Amino acid sequence: MSATALVTSMLRHGGRSVRSGGLPFFFAMLMTALGAFSIGAYATLLVNFARVASTVGESVALVMFLNVDSASAADELRARAALMPDVREALLVTPEDALARARRGLGDAGRALEGAAGLRMPWVVEVTPRFDLGGSTDREALAQRLQALPGVDEVMHPAGEVKRIDALMRLLHGAGVFLGVLIALVVIVVVSNATKLTVLQRREEIAIMKLVGATDLFVQTPLVLAGLVQGLVGAALGLGALALAHASLAGMVKVALSGALGVFILAPMPAWLWGALLVGGAILGVVGAALSVRRFLRV
Amino acid sequence: MIELFHVSMRYAGADRPALDDVTLEIRKGEFCLLAGPSGAGKTSLLRLLFCAEAATGGQVFVGGRNLARLKPARIPEVRRNIGVVFQDFKLLPGRSVLDNVALAIEVQGRRREEVRERAVGVLKQVGLGHKLHQHAERLSGGEQQRVAIARALVVEPALLLCDEPTGNLDAERAQGILELLVTAHVRGTTVVVATHDPALLGGNRRVVRLEDGRVVADVPAYSPMSAALLDAARKVA
Numbered sequence: 001m002s003a004t005a006l007v008t009s010m011l012r013h014g015g016r017s018v019r020s021g022g023l024p025f026f027f028a029m030l031m032t033a034l035g036a037f038s039i040g041a042y043a044t045l046l047v048n049f050a051r052v053a054s055t056v057g058e059s060v061a062l063v064m065f066l067n068v069d070s071a072s073a074a075d076e077l078r079a080r081a082a083l084m085p086d087v088r089e090a091l092l093v094t095p096e097d098a099l100a101r102a103r104r105g106l107g108d109a110g111r112a113l114e115g116a117a118g119l120r121m122p123w124v125v126e127v128t129p130r131f132d133l134g135g136s137t138d139r140e141a142l143a144q145r146l147q148a149l150p151g152v153d154e155v156m157h158p159a160g161e162v163k164r165i166d167a168l169m170r171l172l173h174g175a176g177v178f179l180g181v182l183i184a185l186v187v188i189v190v191v192s193n194a195t196k197l198t199v200l201q202r203r204e205e206i207a208i209m210k211l212v213g214a215t216d217l218f219v220q221t222p223l224v225l226a227g228l229v230q231g232l233v234g235a236a237l238g239l240g241a242l243a244l245a246h247a248s249l250a251g252m253v254k255v256a257l258s259g260a261l262g263v264f265i266l267a268p269m270p271a272w273l274w275g276a277l278l279v280g281g282a283i284l285g286v287v288g289a290a291l292s293v294r295r296f297l298r299v
Numbered sequence: 300m301i302e303l304f305h306v307s308m309r310y311a312g313a314d315r316p317a318l319d320d321v322t323l324e325i326r327k328g329e330f331c332l333l334a335g336p337s338g339a340g341k342t343s344l345l346r347l348l349f350c351a352e353a354a355t356g357g358q359v360f361v362g363g364r365n366l367a368r369l370k371p372a373r374i375p376e377v378r379r380n381i382g383v384v385f386q387d388f389k390l391l392p393g394r395s396v397l398d399n400v401a402l403a404i405e406v407q408g409r410r411r412e413e414v415r416e417r418a419v420g421v422l423k424q425v426g427l428g429h430k431l432h433q434h435a436e437r438l439s440g441g442e443q444q445r446v447a448i449a450r451a452l453v454v455e456p457a458l459l460l461c462d463e464p465t466g467n468l469d470a471e472r473a474q475g476i477l478e479l480l481v482t483a484h485v486r487g488t489t490v491v492v493a494t495h496d497p498a499l500l501g502g503n504r505r506v507v508r509l510e511d512g513r514v515v516a517d518v519p520a521y522s523p524m525s526a527a528l529l530d531a532a533r534k535v536a
């Protein structure tokens with residue numbers, strides 16, 4: 001008895017399971033493809049939405065008002081802020097610049113400030129936080145940490161719209177996870193159903209194999225392998241379709257959306273997600289098949 | 300080879316046992332016929348021996364193993380040493396004669412060339428060398444019987460169990476089948492044949508007679524003379 005002979009023999013029986021699987025088998029594969037495509041498409045949308053959101057989110061800075069007198073003290077605080085995690089950039093604004101900005105900001109009323117001698121603006125540092133996909137940068141906490149630095153008078157952070165973007169991102173993520181779980185369940189059910197039909201269809205053959213001394217492993221492995229093929233090939237087909245769709249859409253989107261936002265390129269989803277969907281499809285196929293094999297292979 | 304001590308067996312829902320207090324020993328190298336009318340329990344007894352049923356009482360030993368204590372995972376091991384010729388053949392329709400015979404060794408994980416070689420060899424022995432690639436269900440009853448025997452013999456079993464192997468065959472074909480079984484026996488296989496065919500019961504062989512699940516007679520093969528002849532035949536074979 002040799003292990004390779006055993007494996008090739010089981011592979012051959014797996015091939016037979018695939019061929020005798022018929023319509024349910026291809027239906028399961030199609031559903032897996034559809035699932036991988038949907039999750040991938042959603043993830044692609046999310047990635048691109050997040051990019052737009054981060055451009056918006058990062059353009060809204062936190063403003064630190066300092067109560068220091070010297071430029072060097074102010075710059076030291078700027079440097080400390082810049083080193084904090086979650087901070088992408090920290091810019092120093094001199095009192096003169098701050099005054100000029102205040103004037104511009106006030107428009108006509110700003111002229112009133114012109115003569116106001118002795119009006120002194122504080123040193124200001126503008127802090128741009130990182131904006132990540134998960135929306136996990138906690139602006140409130142960052143503001144508190146900045147506030148805690150010695151020499152900081154007050155930290156202003158325009159929370160409103162940023163919070164709304166954060167919340168939306170979290171919602172979209174939650175919906176994505178929900179969608180993913182739902183699709184995973186559907187894939188398990190259809191693969192399991194296809195396997196069940198194969199088992200029922202090949203019941204006689206399986207019974208005979210066991211009567212002539214086949215082990216459970218010998219009978220079950222080919223069926224589980226067929227499940228693996230359904231999951232893996234299904235996911236690969238879905239992802240292939242997604243790659244094609246992305247390639248053909250990317251050009252159109254670039255033309256349609258570039259301009260207001262600079263050059264807008266439809267980004268693909270990250271590489272790890274492609275891999276994860278492929279592996280996920282394979283795992284779901286195996287799980288679905290194994291469930292049926294355990295339930296219906298009592299001969 | 301086979302020992303039964305006070306074995307009883309009752310199918311779920313049956314009102315009487317299919318086997319009732321059967322005590323029996325069949326030694327290695329014996330050719331034993333199980334006789335008795337339909338419903339006597341012959342098939343049930345065979346099914347006990349290859350673990351298709353479990354005894355509800357008593358002890359069954361096959362090749363020194365106590366089947367009652369056998370873990371389910373060990374059943375394939377026992378079956379690989381037993382060739383079974385089923386009454387309904389249990390061939391796979393839609394598959395070739397060769398595939399059907401090969402299946403029995405394939406499940407043991409043998410190399411593909413070896414599987415093929417041995418299957419072809421046995422099929423030639425039973426006179427089906429010219430029908431290797433025919434679909435099993437297109438063969439005549441007698442030919443299907445031969446395929447079934449070939450599948451049982453291809454594993455070179457220590458024990459060969461046959462259920463009504465001449466069931467629906469005319470006398471001439473039945474004789475041909477018997478010769479195959481005798482050949483296996485001469486080569487050293489222990490053979491147990493369940494039959495109610497008088498033609499098979501004529502020879503110089505041990506006959507265990509069952510009725511209503513009980514052993515009612517156990518007639519040994521007589522004449523030591525023919526035993527000597529058998530030994531001589533074995534040496535030649």
Ligand SMILES: Nc1ncnc2c1ncn2[C@@H]1O[C@H](COP(=O)(O)OP(=O)(O)O)[C@@H](O)[C@H]1O
Nearest residue numbers: 310313317335336337338339340341342343344
């Ligand atoms: N699967 C079964 N379920 C219930 N009763 C059965 C089953 N198989 C056989 N029997 C009964 O067991 C008894 C013995 O049957 P069997 O072993 O097939 O006899 P034989 O092979 O000698 O004709 C009969 O009474 C038969 O009706």
Ligand SMILES: [Mg+2]
Nearest residue numbers: 341342386462
């Ligand atoms: Mg019978």
